[in-house]
Amino acid sequence: MELTTAEENYLKAIYHLSEEGKKSVSTNDIAAAIQTKPASVSDMLRKLGEKEVIQxxxxxxxxxxELGKRLALQTIRKHRLWEVFLVDKLHFAWDEVHEVAEQLEHIQSPLLIERLDAYLNYPKFDPHGDPIPDEYGDVRSRPRIALNEMNIDQGGQIVAVKDSSAAFLRYLDKVGAYIGARIKVLDKVEFDGSVEILVDQKKTLFMSKDVASNILVLQS
Amino acid sequence: MELTTAEENYLKAIYHLSEEGKKSVSTNDIAAAIQTKPASVSDMLRKLGEKEVIQxxxxxxxxxxELGKRLALQTIRKHRLWEVFLVDKLHFAWDEVHEVAEQLEHIQSPLLIERLDAYLNYPKFDPHGDPIPDEYGDVRSRPRIALNEMNIDQGGQIVAVKDSSAAFLRYLDKVGAYIGARIKVLDKVEFDGSVEILVDQKKTLFMSKDVASNILVLQS
DNA sequence: ATTAAAAACTAGGCTAAACTAAATAATGGT
DNA sequence: ACCATTATTTAGTTTAGCCTAGTTTTTAAT
Known part of the structure; x- marks a missing residue:
């Protein structure tokens, strides 16, 4: 089964929308997600239906x-591996990788991805903390909790952010709350929901509820 | 000036043909080079003419x-940098890189190429020994000589091959005559043109004139 | 239950890049 | 210098992906 670049992009968008959005995915949602017109989406849905990646x-x-899911996960896998490459090896910043990865994910070469995966040491998460599916599309997604929902004295590791806007990522970088950081909740202010955390057992950090609710932690 | 992927491929082919082929480049030559029909080439030539990358x-x-040359060299630069990446970092064999590099060369991101270049330590030659143009399209091509044309006792460094077929590249790999190897001519047999060389000051190697004439050496 | 608004779809058109078949220009051999 | 061969270009289709405009279906409000 061969998909074109455009088809891959549609399928990826559909997969993402299916995951988060509760009920069914609307034509308008897809159009908004990939910056196109609803009429173009209708067209493409017919084609994707014929190719049996969607019903x-x-x-x-x-x-x-199932077929569609597998193909979408393959694209997502490639996207996230490239993001790891760009950040870990080429020293891109968190907020610079998306566009480029969006292009790189369409390169067709199973060998390339296999080698890249090995070269990066089989990473399990991308720089935003999102899990990288394995070559069969399996995602090992560990239970994660928003930082503002943790209890005092609970510890864990920052594994993802909900809001991955450039501004937010830069802010996190600046205060030292990077993906992978080990943290512990020192205090919570009931009044406004803000929290105080200990980062890497040395630095304490205050953050508003707004910020904390956008940080996902793997509890330990 | 923005070129599509197809336009980039045509322009690259035209550039290569202009370099080697003495006189002017024919429609049929181009068609053969990029595996398409002459009619398609005529069409594209008109478009490339309008974009002023060819006259x-x-x-x-x-x-x-000049504009066309600059753009072609940019694509060639990207292609060769990716080849270095694939061989040096991902351990691809010489003969496995071309197809993939053919895709990667079309990724649009000046920053990516800049970082990749730095990451690879500003290589001057690709795995086949072809020079990598700098970001302004300058090629530092040193004078090279075919191995069979060197004199006895002359030394140098293998920098390129003329025949880059998979079979030939594998053969060279096997006998240890890799790109970059320092060699010295120990003996030449007048009768059949075969040569005996010393590789990396330890290994001696016999090769036929056929083989030697396909190996390019930078004399020292 | 009706109907106005929203959502989704169809029709028709556009562009890029390819193709086949047909027409035209250039070339070479006598 | 002629004419047959070869090279090249034009004309007309095709496919993918997008668009706008217009139509049909669903939905939601009264």
């Missing part, structure tokens, strides 16, 4: 198939 | 412009 009945919505 | 008068032939 599609017009006006009734769609459902991604 | 084109139908039936009269074409000439690549």
């Amino acid at each position: 599609y009945r017009k006006y009734y919505g769609l459902q991604i198939t | 084109y008068r139908k039936y009269y032939g074409l000439q690549i412009t």
Whole structure:
């Protein structure tokens, strides 16, 4: 099964929307996600239906198939591996990688991805903390909790952010709350939901509820 | 000036043909080089002419412009840097890199290429020994000589191969005559043109004229 | 239950890049 | 210098992916 670049992008968007969005994925949602017009989406849905990566009945919505899920996860795997490469090896900043990875993810070469994975030492998470599917599409997603929902004295490791805007990522970098940092909740202010945490057993940090709710932690 | 992937491929082919082929580049040559039909080439030549990367008068032939040369060299630069990456970092064999590099060369991101270049330590030659243009398109091509044309006792460094077929590259790898190897001519057999060389000051190697004439050496 | 608004789809058109078939220009051999 | 061969270009289609405009279906409000 061969997908074009455009088809891969649609399928990836559909997969992401299916994951988060509760019910079915709408044509308008997809159009918004990939910056295109609903009419173009309708067209593409028909084609993706024919290729059996989604199950599609017009006006009734769609459902991604197992095949579709597998292909989408392959693209996501490639995207995230390239992000790791760009950040770890080429020293890109968190907020500079997305566009480039968006192009690199469409390179077709199973060998390349296999070698890249090995070269990067089989990373399990990308620089934003999102899990990297294995070559069969399996995602080992550990239970994560928003930092503001943790209890006092609980510890863990920062593994992801919800808001990955450039501004937010820069802020985190600056205060030292990077992905992978080991943290412990020292105090919580009931009044406004802000928290005080200990980072890497040396630095204490205050953050508002707004910030803390955007940081995902793997509890330990 | 923005070129599509197809335009980049045409321009690259035209550049290569202009370099080697003495006189003007023919429509048929281009068609053969990029595996397409002459009619498609005519079409594209008109477009490339409009974009002023070539000077084109139908039936009269074409000439690549300075602008075209610069753009072609940028693509070639990217291609060769990726080849270095694939061989040096991902341990691809010489004969496995071309297809993948052919895809990677079209990724658009000046920053990516800048960082990749630095990461690879500003290589001057690709794994086949071809020079890598700098970001302004300058090629530092040192004078090279075919191994069979060197004199006895002359030394040098293997910098390129003329025949880069998989079979030949594998053969060279096997006998240890890699790109970069320092060699010295120990003996030449007048009768059949075969040569005996010393590789890296330890290993002696016999090779036929056929083989030696396909190896380019930078004399020292 | 009706109907206005929103969502989704179809039709028709555009561009890039390819193709085949047909037309035209250049070339070479006598 | 002629004419047959070869090279090249034009014309007309095709496919993918997008668009706008217009139509149909669903939905939600009264």
